Amino acid sequence: MDWSRRNVFGWGYADETVPDAMKRRYAALLTQAFGGIELRERRLPRVEDLALRLPRFALPPELAAFSTDATFDRANHTYGRAWRDVMRAMRGDFSPAPDYVAYPRDEADIAALMRFCADANVALVPFGGGSSVVGGVEPRIGDAYAGAIVCDLCRLDRILRIDAVSHTVCAEAGIYGPDLADGLRPHGLVLRHYPQSFEFSTLGGWIATRAGGHFATLYTHIDEFVQSVRMVTPRGIWETRELPGTGDGPDAGRFVIGSEGIFGVITRATMRVQAIPTFRDGAVVRFDEQDRAVEAVRAIAQSGLNPANCRLISALEAFTMGIGDGARTVLLLGFESADHPQSEKLGRALQIAAANGGANDVAGSGAAEGDPDAGATWKDRFIRAPYVRDWLARCGVITETFETATTWDRHAAFHGAVMNATVSAVMQECGAGFVFWRFTHVYADGPAIYYTVVAPGREDDEIAQWDAIKAAASDAIIANGGPITHHHAVGRDHRRWFETQRNPLFGEVLERVKTTVDPSWVMNPGVLLDRPKS
């Protein structure tokens, strides 16, 4: 990871740009949709002009040896990359900046950091690629700590072992998506886990946050790919064994997966990989009736066909993506295999879709969605989307997403309630705007739903507007029994809803586990749990 190129004020690399033609297209679309509001691109601050608070404590030399208080590093590790993070950065607000950024070279460095933090009451925030959209890496730690160190794992980026017989790879947690893929490719293997953050997120980050990936069915979360995991905690190593399956007590790995840095720092994992797919078949299906499209997807999800891609996209979102007419709901279907042709499966899925009114009008493009191997189309849509989001943010447009899940029997009522609450809030706060939805992942018992809000902000009021919309949507999700997240994680931003939905006894269990492995509560405080008032 070339940190020098990273963008302090938004996604990815500072030198990546959005093509002018794309800007013009979006500007025309939104100006019209927002009733004539003209998009005006604001100027970014310069890194050299940022005045960060001075570090509140000194580092001992052995930690200073792999740490920095340079403005560029601290600013770049102040936020994740949610829209509200980018908005704050663009305004030059870096008030949550850590006092130091540490780049540990090995587990011993991490353990030394933990000892120092426990002794000095300093918060330690694990940092993979920094792509959190839920405040997971933001050192927003309140007044109870003497300061904060962000622990960037980018130096722990080695592939330690590739087992082409068992189809596994053991790698250090700080490895970025593309580097892991590059290391596996010569062996004919691939992890095939592509969150949208793929280029700027790490193996450890995926595991810590239960990231959602490429596969729309079966292997939706990173969880299923984890064969074993190793985590350094303030109390020592929590490690699981390299086994294909076991039934010996509660799963020790599942408590590390999704722990979001509150128990320790994931340093290593052995992952299940697979042969690079060579057979691919996909299609785009369009439905006049949204309800029947949902029925089709339910039937496909319950068919056992297990498509790799099965994204149902609302008519409005498909239109803005340039793949729909704005009236029909669009289903992207894709099948893939390294072993055998997929045309028969696709054919059966299309039969199911047709029985629910789906018309298959373009063949072969479904598999491209979310698939970096498929080239230019994906790069434009998938990799560039966050850059477009940032440009829109600079133009004062609120562009943010949230996601949840529900069961099929409750879907219509659930989705209706969430849409109503969100659209009402958008109209009240912004007077105009869109709410798109899509299914990103589907299960036999229900879909994961992903909502996108695009609305005009009032200058300097955008964050408060979004926060009100987000609160209305989140309240509706909780009131209707959905989870506050399906794969974006909890972080700091979702904690208050997580607390209302969490079983109270399990909340107590989480606290006790936390106290067991991190007695001083210095690991990523504020994420998932708040330190109990003592």
Add this chain to the structure above:
Amino acid sequence: MDWSRRNVFGWGYADETVPDAMKRRYAALLTQAFGGIELRERRLPRVEDLALRLPRFALPPELAAFSTDATFDRANHTYGRAWRDVMRAMRGDFSPAPDYVAYPRDEADIAALMRFCADANVALVPFGGGSSVVGGVEPRIGDAYAGAIVCDLCRLDRILRIDAVSHTVCAEAGIYGPDLADGLRPHGLVLRHYPQSFEFSTLGGWIATRAGGHFATLYTHIDEFVQSVRMVTPRGIWETRELPGTGDGPDAGRFVIGSEGIFGVITRATMRVQAIPTFRDGAVVRFDEQDRAVEAVRAIAQSGLNPANCRLISALEAFTMGIGDGARTVLLLGFESADHPQSEKLGRALQIAAANGGANDVAGSGAAEGDPDAGATWKDRFIRAPYVRDWLARCGVITETFETATTWDRHAAFHGAVMNATVSAVMQECGAGFVFWRFTHVYADGPAIYYTVVAPGREDDEIAQWDAIKAAASDAIIANGGPITHHHAVGRDHRRWFETQRNPLFGEVLERVKTTVDPSWVMNPGVLLDRPKS
């Protein structure tokens, strides 16, 4: 469940018998194999002659209202149904008998039992179908407790809701396998989880022990079928929500699954079910070379074909089952679907097998294995096996199994070491005997291996002989990095190996969670954990 018919001295119903022809076949086979040792069936004790220790404490009337100290009930709830359990029962040894058997009518009864046990320092042992083979339901509690109550969930046996849209069923935990299947069948649905204990095990028991089921790939453990679960603990309810998927923190359900009754009593679960399969295709494949058979199964497991059945059976075991010639390794392959034909998948799997020297000589029978819907073949082999085991036990034959897992790259060395240790121990202890192996479940990264020992016992010395064999096998498993169980659970019998293989910090976490939800440590003491010396 008709408890009055249950067999105090062995598996299942007391009035079930093993056909004489089958007895004669096995007797001839074993007499020859064991070098002329003649099988002599010993007489069973009578229930009315059993003299159980008097209850060591009195029950308050509100608990006595749903509890009993009748000898039949206490004797029937003294052991699981491992071979060594059956041997002890046959000898009339019921020394671990509980003081009472409680049949709670609802969660309030369970909570009342927990309060009493915490106050009176009495162990409470949750009991589903009682089919544990690892001492999971045996009140072997040492001297630290005032006594023991077994809590039989058989009255909590209702199906609460069937959701044919989302393909789920919510049922009480005490429901037995066949009753759940009967309730689902009219809706065209099935859980399709068939442990060998299916007829005499319960939904709650499957979840508590991470049972292994019908599917050889993908859905090997009950874990994947659990949508939500509800557990009564001494500190209140631990419940997860009915969601198809979520990413909000560590999975609260995965800590209930596999908890083996040490945190509380599972009272209810919502399970993912599926349409009853209508398309089935299967085959039997034979391999001259065992190594190439393993290679074939590895390739099939990594192909993404996901057969429902993929059991590789050692030549010797296949011969004794009547499906092999004693020289060739046998692979049972089966595919099933409620949606689409499976012949193409089977065809591809057979190609893979053929490329590794596998000859497909019988079509259509693979799917029958482990499948109660397939009729007589299954019933004879699968349901009757434990009855045959009991008859052999009465004849003094050691017949027991153990199971583990490993990765493909380590398989040859691992399996060699385990076989060597086991065969050596069998020869040393018994002077003769068989050790069979099979793969019961296969993953892309490795197989679950299931070993069966059949050896002649010396009268009144059989248990010590088996314990020595089991210890040698278990030590070899641990020394070679395998788990002490893949799906039989830990219970009391595996605890000492579980302790050596468990990450120490995770062991501490387990203890802390235990103390949080069961502060008096009365829930199933001795399983998974031992009460810390205070």
